[in-house]
Amino acid sequence: MxxxxxxxxxxxxxxxxxxxxxxxxxxxxxxxxxxxxxxxxxxxxxxxxxxxxxxxxxxxxxxxxxxxxxxxxxxxxxxxxxxxxxxxxxxxxxxxxxxxxxxxxxxxxxxxxxxxxxxxxxxxxxxxxxxxVAGGIPIIHVLGAAMTANQVIEIRAILNGTSNFILTEMFQKGTPYDDVVREAQALGYAEADPSMDVKGTDAAQKLSLLAHLAFGTRATPSDFIVQGIDGIEPMDFKYASSLGYRIKLLATAKLVDGRLEMHVQPTLIHRENPIAQTEGPFNIVALDGDNVGRTVYSGRGAGQLPTASSVLADLVDVAVGRAQLTFPRLELWHDAPQFPLQPIDEIRRRYYLRFLVLDKPHVMADITDILGRNQISLASVIQPESPEVEGGGGPPTVPLIIMTHRCREGQLRRAGEELRKLSCLLGEWKCLAVSD
Known part of the structure; x- marks a missing residue:
């Protein structure tokens, strides 16, 4: 013995x-x-x-x-x-x-x-x-051992079970954000201060670790886009669903022309994608390798026993000597060439834009003119019909939803600076990435 x-x-x-x-x-x-x-x-x-x-x-x-x-x-x-x-x-x-x-x-x-x-x-x-990372899902072992014959091309993941639970409840039951957060706290999914989860920080820290293992790149959350779920409203779930999408807090790291694109953001994902179908406090990680293709791992991402299970798996690896063999292999990355980060303004993807506007002449022209001058092409536009206003009442307020074609983040940010100056836009407008 x-x-x-x-x-x-x-x-x-x-x-x-x-x-x-x-x-x-x-x-x-x-x-x-x-x-x-x-x-x-x-x-x-x-x-x-x-x-x-x-x-x-x-x-x-x-x-x-x-x-x-x-x-x-x-x-x-x-x-x-x-x-x-x-x-x-x-x-x-x-x-x-x-x-x-x-x-x-x-x-x-x-x-x-x-x-x-x-x-x-x-x-x-x-x-x-x-x-x-990812509670009971053995994703560190996968990247450190099972995928060593591959260059990982892309990671797309739900890495925070608390946020996924909140988004699931808001979509399925129409429960307001603040009420769902309180429910998550009562169930033990969220801390008394849930900001690490709902602001995207927790998922961003986990993505940083995965990117280091998969790509050899050291990046902290301050180096890439991190956006939380606290600004999502019930109408966004409604319109995303009508377009065939679900909203998830998606963590992405992928190689694009030799550079590493990273971001953690609420993202529209087509409803038939397994990531979009991941509900409640569950996590999912999809890896694309140059040899193996796509592999997908899912399970509970938090909780006492799933996380304890991963801790004990590490302890077993130490007991039998696997950790002592695997750790130096993981650490080979510290000498490996790192993929440089893709500049944020150069990130290309599609976007969902949702505005609240005054239903009056020239509003659509003003918005599309700004988007057009910044080389942002429109894929679809939805504006629900507004009621006719009798007498001297002012114009009604209506939502306006625009899906763009692929464009650069820098183009969208420049357009956003101009859009914020329009008097016909009421309150904060919403911009969410769309994952193809």
Whole structure:
């Protein structure tokens, strides 16, 4: 029998409690599959007296995380506290103390990945992070191992289950945005402050990690377009559906003429596409490889047990030595040529434009003149019939929906500056990308 793998856990929140429970209750099953006992030795928490859904054996909890990562009786540290500090310092200490690290912290890796990976290489240890992206979907393994015979050409994905749940409820039930956010919070899908999810930040951090693995390009969310779902209104679902589309928070990274195009935005996707059909708190990742073609992976992207499952998969890889073999292969990317990012203004695609306008003469001419002068061609126009106004009442307000042909982001932005000056437009107008 091989020597036990001794584990220290930092963080006993929702996911941490799931990890601890599985390790303590299903240790024999994991030992049977790895040929090596995996033992949870110690867990660090902020308050050892706080009531928890799962209470580990007496004496296992400590409030001294630094002492835990430095402890000589541990082989691997699982970091599940999230955020940048003190997570960065604790991970660095664990590596310097000769321990492998398993983490679900996409923000930490997105911000400090190069520093942490360099420290792991120097220490001869591995950082495993399957749970950092797409919950229970093993997408890191796919990119790091299964797709190594391919150059990935494109990634298109739903990477945030909270936003997908909100968009699904708004579309299927017509529930207002604020009400759905409260429902998501009550169900445990959204935090008390849901901004990381609904603003697109969470999905953008995950896309950054996937792009690094697939293309060798280091890009943070500040380097590409990131747009959230908080401005989507019920009428947008109605008109998108009438055109044959669903609205999803789509994360995209794809090669275009040797440059990497990246963006995370609410996007119209044709309703027959599997991505458009992904509903509720589920994630989906579609990969195009130059040899294998398209492969698609879907499953729960968040939640206690799906995420804990990925954490434990990494732990098993450490126990049998796969993580130690895979991590250096992943890190070959740090020496590989990077694909430069496509300038944002050069991104080409179609767009959905929705305006609220005064129904009076010359409004359509004013809008189409601005679009035409910026070389934006119209594919279709929808304007519902407005009621006739008797007497001296002012002109009614009507929605105007325009689908464009492919154009550059820079052209659309220049047109937008002119459109905002039109007095016939009421309130904020909506612009959403369309995925072909």
């Amino acid at each position: 091989a020597a036990p793998l001794r584990v220290g856990l930092i963080g006993m929140g929702n996911v941490g409690a799931g990890v601890a429970r599985i390790l303590m209750e299903h240790g024999p099953r994991m030992e049977q599959r790895t040929g090596r006992p995996i033992q949870l030795i110690r867990a660090a928490v902020r308050d050892v007296h706080k009531p928890r859904d799962y209470t580990p054996p007496a004496g296992m909890l400590t409030d001294d995380a630094l002492s835990l990562v430095r402890s000589p009786d541990l082989d691997v540290v699982i970091e599940l506290i999230g955020g940048l500090r003190p997570a960065r310092e604790l991970v660095l200490e664990a590596l310097q103390a000769g321990k492998h690290v398993v983490t679900a912290n996409k923000a930490l890796l997105c911000e400090h990945g190069p520093e942490l990976f360099a420290a792991a290489r120097e220490a001869g240890k591995a950082i495993a992070f399957e749970a950092a």
